[in-house]
Amino acid sequence: MPYELYYWPGIQGRGEYVRLALEDASAHYADVARSERGMAAMMKMMEARNGTPPFAPPFLKAGRLVIAQTANILLYLGSRHGLAPKAEAGRLWVHQLQLTITDFVTEIHDTHHPLGPSLYYEDQRPPAKKRTEEFWKERVPKYLGYFERLLKSNGGFYLTGRRAAYVDLSLFQIVEGLRYAFPKRMKAFERRIPGLIDLHDRVAVRPNINAYLASDRRIAFNEDGIFRHYKALDL
Amino acid sequence: MPYELYYWPGIQGRGEYVRLALEDASAHYADVARSERGMAAMMKMMEARNGTPPFAPPFLKAGRLVIAQTANILLYLGSRHGLAPKAEAGRLWVHQLQLTITDFVTEIHDTHHPLGPSLYYEDQRPPAKKRTEEFWKERVPKYLGYFERLLKSNGGFYLTGRRAAYVDLSLFQIVEGLRYAFPKRMKAFERRIPGLIDLHDRVAVRPNINAYLASDRRIAFNEDGIFRHYKALDL
Numbered sequence: 519m520p521y522e523l524y525y526w527p528g529i530q531g532r533g534e535y536v537r538l539a540l541e542d543a544s545a546h547y548a549d550v551a552r553s554e555r556g557m558a559a560m561m562k563m564m565e566a567r568n569g570t571p572p573f574a575p576p577f578l579k580a581g582r583l584v585i586a587q588t589a590n591i592l593l594y595l596g597s598r599h600g601l602a603p604k605a606e607a608g609r610l611w612v613h614q615l616q617l618t619i620t621d622f623v624t625e626i627h628d629t630h631h632p633l634g635p636s637l638y639y640e641d642q643r644p645p646a647k648k649r650t651e652e653f654w655k656e657r658v659p660k661y662l663g664y665f666e667r668l669l670k671s672n673g674g675f676y677l678t679g680r681r682a683a684y685v686d687l688s689l690f691q692i693v694e695g696l697r698y699a700f701p702k703r704m705k706a707f708e709r710r711i712p713g714l715i716d717l718h719d720r721v722a723v724r725p726n727i728n729a730y731l732a733s734d735r736r737i738a739f740n741e742d743g744i745f746r747h748y749k750a751l752d753l
Numbered sequence: 754m755p756y757e758l759y760y761w762p763g764i765q766g767r768g769e770y771v772r773l774a775l776e777d778a779s780a781h782y783a784d785v786a787r788s789e790r791g792m793a794a795m796m797k798m799m800e801a802r803n804g805t806p807p808f809a810p811p812f813l814k815a816g817r818l819v820i821a822q823t824a825n826i827l828l829y830l831g832s833r834h835g836l837a838p839k840a841e842a843g844r845l846w847v848h849q850l851q852l853t854i855t856d857f858v859t860e861i862h863d864t865h866h867p868l869g870p871s872l873y874y875e876d877q878r879p880p881a882k883k884r885t886e887e888f889w890k891e892r893v894p895k896y897l898g899y900f901e902r903l904l905k906s907n908g909g910f911y912l913t914g915r916r917a918a919y920v921d922l923s924l925f926q927i928v929e930g931l932r933y934a935f936p937k938r939m940k941a942f943e944r945r946i947p948g949l950i951d952l953h954d955r956v957a958v959r960p961n962i963n964a965y966l967a968s969d970r971r972i973a974f975n976e977d978g979i980f981r982h983y984k985a986l987d988l
Contacts, residue, residue: 573853587849587853592850614820614822618808635892652871652872657871678982
């Protein structure tokens with residue numbers, strides 16, 4: 519059964535965590551909103567007056583199911599495609615880690631949008647600068663320090679053991695994104711998270727991920743997404 | 754098997770969505786951090802060097818499992834206590850709705866903390882005012898309008914049908930909290946969400962919820978929690 523992924527066509531955004539899982543699993547999927555009339559189809563599903571309309575993209579159509587919320591989609595895909603344990607305890611643990619990444623992604627977004635998603639970055643530069651300072655001083659060490667610690671306690675291969683889970687693919691994306699958005703700050707910080715950098719490199723050479731990154735299915739980072747490179751917010 | 758809930762002792766916060774589910778289900782639980790030496794026990798679990806240490810409260814100990822992230826805890830409890838469907842499609846849908854509420858809760862918190870959680874409100878008053886304006890102009894209508902629409906399409910009883918799910922208890926808490934934090938703004942807004950107000954009233958008179966709200970297990974709203982009443986942010 520081929521999946522249909524619905525997400526804003528011009529950005530990696532939150533859809534990228536789903537794409538990385540689908541690609542790593544060699545799952546068949548259409549990236550619907552990037553095709554002709556795809557955006558109209560996506561909007562129509564969100565505006566449905568009946569059934570289970572999603573609040574926001576990304577969402578995944580899997581047969582008759584329509585599943586929204588990035589972590590919820592990954593929960594669904596994970597155990598079906600060997601990217602999460604099948605037993606409940608393991609599934610809940612990997613999902614919990616993904617939800618922690620979800621919180622971090624929101625905080626990453628808020629560095630350039632502290633006053634909310636409905637104003638432009640250009641209308642909130644001084645608070646963005648202030649929030650970014652706090653983010654790098656307090657939040658990055660707290661979140662990435664947590665994952666670094668988990669990795670160490672687990673032998674340092676993948677976050678939950680010897681097998682990659684979707685959460686590892688997401689951490690790869692976090693490292694990629696922080697390098698793009700804050701090259702100077704991230705360069706200085708990386709020496710504090712050697713395990714996560716190893717994990718990033720291990721994910722990058724997985725054959726399906728490697729092929730995906732080289733393809734035109736991978737959208738380039740840009741200043742409409744979650745990770746944005748604004749010089750004023752780097753060092 | 755009695756549960757152990759771990760959450761900051763002085764606030765409702767994110768722990769309250771779990772408390773409401775446990776109370777409605779008449780589940781046996783200890784609110785550990787509110788008991789003597791409970792905070793030390795909570796911190797110890799978060800600092801564990803092995804196993805599955807949570808990133809942050811709330812977390813629930815259920816036998817040998819330790820589950821963190823509010824929505825993840827509710828996912829675990831829901832189908833065990835009749836507060837969510839047992840079939841996968843229904844479970845994913847209710848979880849998806851809870852994750853949308855989770856996003857909304859973060860945005861509620863950010864009205865008084867737009868520059869991040871590590872600074873005091875007093876250090877971010879002007880951006881808080883601006884973010885609150887955007888929040889009420891754009892975000893409240895979007896989130897609550899979505900849930901109002903779902904309720905209508907479903908017959909208007911509970912969000913997913915005739916039976917209450919944990920997501921209904923959470924929406925009760927959202928209405929309570931917005932009334933506490935923004936009494937004037939919420940009063941003006943309520944005429945736009947009659948279905949949600951009915952739902953709130955329906956939850957409030959459920960016997961176990963009613964008894965809980967009257968007990969000293971229910972912590973009062975205060976200015977350390979998610980919902981804070983600051984006059985400058987109301988009208």
